[in-house]
Amino acid sequence: MRILLLLFFAVFVCSEKSFEEKLREGNQLLKNEPHADDTMEFLKKLRSMEKEIEEEYFAKPNAEEMKAMEEYAKIEPTDMGASIAGVNMDSKVGNALFQGDIILTKEQADKILEDITNNKGNRKKRQAYRDENYPKFLWSNGVNFAFHNSTSVARRVFTRAAAMWSWDTCINFGETDRAKDKIVVVKSEGCWSYIGRIGGSQALSLGAGCESVGTAAHEIGHALGLFHTQSRHDRDSFVTLQLQNILPGWETQFVKQTEKTNYNYNLTYDYGSLMHYGATIVSKNREPYIVPHNTKFMQTLGSPFISFYDKLMVNLHYKCLDKCNEASSAKCENGGYPHPRHCSRCICPSGYGGNTCNERPPGCGKVLTATESYQELSDTVGQTNYDRNANNDNFRMCYYWIKAPAGSKIEVVFQNYTENLSSDGCVWAGVEIKTLADKRHTGYRFCSPNYGGTSLVSVHNIVPIITYSRVYKATSVLRYRIASSEPITSKTTSEPTSQQTPQPTPKQTPQPSSQKTPRPTGPPEKGCKDGVLCNMLEDLGFCSSSEYKLKFKQKVCPGVCA
Structure with a gap:
């Protein structure tokens, strides 16, 4: 009794509150958006398919993933802000957005629903929005943009993020009020965008909490035509979703895209994509809701940088690579490809520089020579006097190359890191270690001392190391040596498959953007x-x-x- x-x-x-109440509450915050009701009706239909979606998309983790989840749950995030999804959940607008930050037109929503219904178990590998109307919805003549009631900070971060996308693509951005088709940057509730060019004026919101370069770059990525990486068809070959950790109401948001709405250009899944959400941003208990099969990528999810594969996908989507003649273009090394604006130079994967990607990027750092004995690399980067109230989007970065004789492999052990800087995606500071077979893929990122002792063995005889911080001084401590023939006793890594993609890469990648910040603290309903x-x-x-x-x-x- x-x-x-x-x-x-x-x-x-x-x-x-019920799902319907939350949906209406979020929709009211988007009442001036012409397609807000289309998105709301779409989310209602998804909700009606909840059981089917849960059965198809959610699986039990294996033993290694369970162990990684337990280890990650011990890591305390730095409470220095909120992710895109976190900002939108706090403001309630996220309840009425697809995957937390997307408004869909009725045509887009109908095609996604049709795909879910008709193509169950037969989805193609897709990420960039490309249907039978392609290239109608591209910004073929460049992206026009204007500002409406935006703060000065929002104007600055959007302009800088647009420049970063433009820097290594052929897409031009221009500010004008006169263009018929344009992005209008508004200060609405939360951070959100449409997918691709929908025609006429289309809003892109950078409201309170969204005023960082990385957040702006993420939303511009949507406007250029990119969905979230975790919604790719082949997602289940790379990550496992954990239903027991997902916030109520988010279960149906993890549908995968299909051939009628997306295309991936045969590019592999990149854990370090700017368009990938972090491991806990929609978690109800701070435990990972999404776990990479290669569990050492856990802190890589939720990156603040436009990745090499992000830029390559956009260049392919907009046919930028057609601008360079193969015979007269730069002969790029290490996975690079000719720059569509400067065909005599290359766009390079992170950690590689020079006109043909065969050099260490300029700036701090140096070339180190591995021997059979362990040596230590201790690097400190960042600011001595950091003002957390200032909107600082400038990353300080150093580039190291660890080299060994041709044919050798190198073992790198992540030994230690400065405390209290841990976050999903290592958005404030971190170290990236590139030991993979695919030089274009984002390396392993770490920003917590909890991962101390993690051993990585390279495929190649050069291992780029990138350290970065946009806040306090952060110290990375690594050990390295030529890998012995004896088994390495520590957490081992399975390299992701290196898929074939068009030959790419001109000069070194531009200074990375700053993006989303750590995860929200618990369920969205504070009451x-x-x-x-x-x-x-x-x-x-x-x-x-x-x-x-x-x-x-x-x-x-x-x-x-x-």
């Missing part, structure tokens, strides 16, 4: 928190009782019964 009475009061006190009643219910065995369904227990006491 006592537990039933307590349940009555607990349910009364913690009456969580529904565990209290004394839930503590009493837990003491009475409510959470472990088989008499009540798990969903009911988590609804009544989401904290103690999580």
Whole structure:
């Protein structure tokens, strides 16, 4: 009797809003957007398919993934801001957006639903929006943009993010109020964008909490035609989704794109894509909701940088590579490709520089020679006097090359890192270690001392190391040596498949952008928190009782019964 009475009061006190209520609440914040209602109706239809989506898209983690989740759960994030999804959930606008930050036209929404219904189990590998109307929805004549009620900071970060996309592509950005088709940067609730050019004026919001270069670059990525990386068809070959850790209401947001709406140009899945969400940003308990099969990439998810593959995909999508004649263009090395604006130079993967990508990038750092004995690399980068109230988007970066004789492999051990800088994607500071077979792929990133002792063995005889910080001084400590023939005893790495892509890469990649920040702290409904009643219910065995369904227990006491 006592537990039933307590349940009555607990349910009364913690009456969580329904999906419909949350959806309408978010939609009201988008009332001036012409396609907000189309997106709302789309989300309602997705919700009606919840059971089917959960059965198809969510799997149980294997032993290695479970161990990685347990290790990652021990890492305390730095509370220095919120991710795109976190900002949008806090403002409630995320409840009415696809995947947390996308508005869809009715045509786009209908095609995604048609794909889900008709192509179950037969999806093609897609990420860039490309349907039968391609290239109609490209910004073929350049991207026009204007500002409406935007703050000076939003203007600055958008302009800089646009320049970064333009720098290594053939896409021109120009500010004008007169163009018929244009992006209008607004200060609305949250951070969001449309997918591709929809015609006429289309909004891109950089509201409160969204005013960073990386966030602006992410939203511009959508406007150029990119979906989120984690919605690719081949996602399940690279990551596992954890239903038990996902915020209520987000279960249906993880549908994968299909051949009618996306195309990946045969480029491999990049854990370090700017368009990939972090491991915990929509987690209800701070445990990872998405786990890479190669679990050493856990902190790479949620990157603040436009990756090499992001730029390559956009260059292919906009046919930028057609601008260079193969015979007269630069002969790029290490996975680079001729720059569409300067065909005599190359766009290079991160960690490589020079006109043909065969040099260490300029600036701090140096070339180190590996021997059979361990040597130590200790690097400190960042600011002595960091003002966390200042909007600082400038990364300080150093580039090292660890070299060994041709044919050798190099072991690099991540030994230690400055505390209190850990975050999804290492968005404030980190170290990137590139030991993969695919030189174009983002390397392993670390920004927590909890990963100390992690050993990586290279495929090639040169290992680029990139250290970076846009905040306090951060120190990375690594050990390296020529890999012995004896087995390496530490967490081993399985290299991701290096898929074939068009021959790419001109000069060194531009200074990376700053993006999303760490994860939000818990469920979006701040009014529904565990209290004394839930503590009493837990003491009475409510959470472990088989008499009540798990969903009911988590609804009544989401904290103690999580």
